[in-house]
Amino acid sequence: MKQTVLVSGGAGYIGSHTAVELIGAGYDVVIVDNLSNSDMSGVEGVEKITGKHVTFVEADCCDKEAFRRVFEQYEFDSVIHFAASKAVGESVAEPLKYYRNNLTSFVNVVELMHEFGRRNIVFSSSATVYGEADSLPVTEQSPRKPATSPYGNTKQICEDILRDSVAAYGSLRGIALRYFNPIGAHPSALIGELPRGVPNNLVPFITQTAAGVRECLSIFGDDYPTADGSCIRDYIDIVDLARAHVAAIDRMVKGQSKQPYEIFNIGTGRGVSVFELVTTFERVNGLKLNYKVAPRRAGDVVAIWADTTLANRELGWHAERSVEDTLRAAWAWEKHVRGIE
Numbered sequence: 579m580k581q582t583v584l585v586s587g588g589a590g591y592i593g594s595h596t597a598v599e600l601i602g603a604g605y606d607v608v609i610v611d612n613l614s615n616s617d618m619s620g621v622e623g624v625e626k627i628t629g630k631h632v633t634f635v636e637a638d639c640c641d642k643e644a645f646r647r648v649f650e651q652y653e654f655d656s657v658i659h660f661a662a663s664k665a666v667g668e669s670v671a672e673p674l675k676y677y678r679n680n681l682t683s684f685v686n687v688v689e690l691m692h693e694f695g696r697r698n699i700v701f702s703s704s705a706t707v708y709g710e711a712d713s714l715p716v717t718e719q720s721p722r723k724p725a726t727s728p729y730g731n732t733k734q735i736c737e738d739i740l741r742d743s744v745a746a747y748g749s750l751r752g753i754a755l756r757y758f759n760p761i762g763a764h765p766s767a768l769i770g771e772l773p774r775g776v777p778n779n780l781v782p783f784i785t786q787t788a789a790g791v792r793e794c795l796s797i798f799g800d801d802y803p804t805a806d807g808s809c810i811r812d813y814i815d816i817v818d819l820a821r822a823h824v825a826a827i828d829r830m831v832k833g834q835s836k837q838p839y840e841i842f843n844i845g846t847g848r849g850v851s852v853f854e855l856v857t858t859f860e861r862v863n864g865l866k867l868n869y870k871v872a873p874r875r876a877g878d879v880v881a882i883w884a885d886t887t888l889a890n891r892e893l894g895w896h897a898e899r900s901v902e903d904t905l906r907a908a909w910a911w912e913k914h915v916r917g918i919e
């Protein structure tokens with residue numbers, strides 16, 4: 579029988595790409611989203627790419643009664659919980675918004691799963707939990723560092739909520755996926771990242787600068803102790819990342835989890851500097867980007883990339899797409915959004 583997966587926050591960037599991959603793998607999806615950081619174009623894009631109708635419920639996961647109705651109405655054994663606010667800087671300015679939204683929605687989903695006897699949950703965690711790592715690459719055993727933002731703190735707290743709930747309620751199994759830096763867009767250019775206002779993240783800032791929406795990209799610091807002086811990250815293609823969710827759901831559905839609660843790093847295993855990313859973007863897309871070196875950004879770690887051995891072995895998942903292909907897709911998406919060409 580076809581399994582259904584509830585995808586909270588599924589109208590957003592990672593959720594919409596994951597919905598496409600779930601449907602491609604034979605799952606049905608029910609998307610719940612309050613559209614606080616997205617619009618219906620994500621869901622419509624999923625339908626266009628897959629040729630399937632997608633069940634969409636506009637609801638706030640913090641509204642327990644509205645969320646309960648989704649559990650009453652639909653039969654599903656698995657949930658992927660993307661619904662959260664994600665802007666690090668905003669979380670420093672408005673911590674309570676982050677604690678309320680990210681913690682309340684997560685407590686609600688876990689409580690409802692327990693109440694309705696639903697088994698499997700994947701949680702969107704983040705490499706931010708590692709902070710400035712003592713040694714690289716980071717494994718899942720690397721220590722978590724005290725969070726440097728309320729956003730990062732919500733990721734640590736939600737991981738702990740999941741660990742403790744799975745330990746207490748025998749019916750529940752969980753996987754936390756620690757994403758590194760998700761970038762790019764679906765190769766169809768029908769779905770992608772839709773940042774509101776000025777982008778915080780590097781790749782949307784690059785593509786908007788290339789499109790002429792932003793005048794100039796600031797590279798935050800060229801005096802870090804790295805080969806070219808800029809920070810190093812592990813940029814993971816969005817479709818590869820989406821597929822990691824399918825692998826995590828498959829693992830739980832098939833009863834292959836080795837522990838009731840598991841954690842996996844989801845990255846490429848390679849570190850790329852800001853300068854490298856910018857010059858690769860220019861090269862593969864055949865354009866020149868207007869950029870300048872600016873002071874360091876507060877809170878940035880110097881370098882982080884993933885050891886992905888565990889995900890490779892246990893999930894049978896590997897990052898497949900090259901950074902070149904990913905940056906081509908990012909530009910194709912930006913051109914689609916802006917109506918360029």
Ligand code: NAD
Binds near residue numbers: 588613663702
């Ligand atoms: P996104 O903002 O594009 O998607 C999140 C979606 O959740 C949005 O559609 C938003 O409208 C919805 N949402 C937020 N609060 C909600 C609520 N209370 N009820 C219902 N819907 C709600 O962000 P994304 O980049 O797709 O991120 C998805 C998840 O992955 C988040 O939990 C985020 O913290 C996590 N994550 C993202 C990154 C990244 O760089 N994008 C990295 C690590 C982890």
Ligand code: WQD
Binds near residue numbers: 778779798
């Ligand atoms: C990448 C690199 C910047 C913008 C953030 C969150 C993290 C996770 C992913 C959710 C850094 C540099 C950036 C610009 C630049 N999100 N940069 N100019 O900071 O690694 O991670 O998103 O969980 O929690 O902190 O990603 O894309 O903002 O920055 O030079 O205009 O690009 O300094 O070195 P980051 P990012």
